[in-house]
Amino acid sequence: MLIKHVIIFFLNLLFLLNNSAKAEVSNYIHGNNEYKITQRIDSFFTKHPNSRKVFWQPEIKGKSRYAFSIPKDAYLNSKKYLDTSDLYYLSQKIDRGLKSEPSKFKKIDVYLMKDKFNLIYNQNHFSGLNTGIFFEKKDNSFGIILNKDFITSKNSMAIFGLKQAKDDHTVFNAKFLKLSTDENSEFYGDLKHEFSSDILNVDFEYTWFEIANQFDFTVGIQEQDKKVESEIYSTFGDENIQFQIGLSQIRNNSKINMFFNLKFENAIKNKNLGTNVTITSKDNIYGLRNSSLKSFRKKNLDVLWKKYMNYN
DSSP states (O other): OHHHHHHHHHHHHHHHHHHHHHHHHHTEEEOSSSSOHHHHHHHHHHHOTTOOEEEEEOOBTTEEEEEEEEEHHHHHHHHHTTOOHHHHHHSEEEEEEEEEOOOOOEEEEEEEOSSOEEEEEEEEEETTEEEEEEEETTTTEEEEEEEEEEEEETTEEEEEEEEEETTSOEEEEEEEEEEOTTSSEEEEEEEEEETTSOOEEEEEEEEEEEETTTEEEEEEEEEETTEEEEEEEEEEEOSSEEEEEEEEOTTSGGGOEEEEEEEEESOSOOTTEEEEEEEESSSSOTTOOOOOSGGGSGGGHHHHHHHHOOOO
């Protein structure tokens, strides 16, 4: 009889642990593009009236990091008064580490230069795998792109890719991004090699975010076509419009060049399509970075909260 009771006890324990694990997983609401987050939270508490909190995991371009633990009582009270401001401070912020999320996110990048333009289309399939096509006007060159994101730690990632143009050599590209521990700065590295040739271009940059709460400041060094030059530039603006102005070739005082970049993000409002337009005084797109982890900082959570958590 004792053995029978012991077996029943362990079976019940396993049943409870299994249900507990399932409940914890089901508490998570992922993403922010399908429909209003508040509607999804309402639906969750309606289906699970005994749950005391829900977790919201915001996504940005197919990736996520921080999550909100939102208490039910505080949520219902904020909904009553149509005010989510206090709820933000009552919700716990949880660092789950940088993750690739299942997403069909698509992106179009347009670069307008002095006498040419480039158009690049990318689509995220699963686990950070992207495919795309590109077209370069000046040389009437076009081809395909394949790249894959790899999360290397909770605050860093690498992107490896291949670019194949018609009647040209295959180009290998590797990018590395890492936030500092305090999330106030970021390291960026970009390596590009053309197979069947000795062409190797490298670009290293370090950026300090929100200097005096006004701008980002970047210092970098590039080697392109076996020429090494350094540059500095500042970035002003928000997530939709950014203006960059800087100096390049600063090692030679007689050849210092001033350049500018004007970036428009999400020019077309579509929940599953990102559209980025960059106007630059440069004559090529190398060094115009389109990857950053700035949006995946704890300091950026209030921006996501204001954008997606509302009762309107």
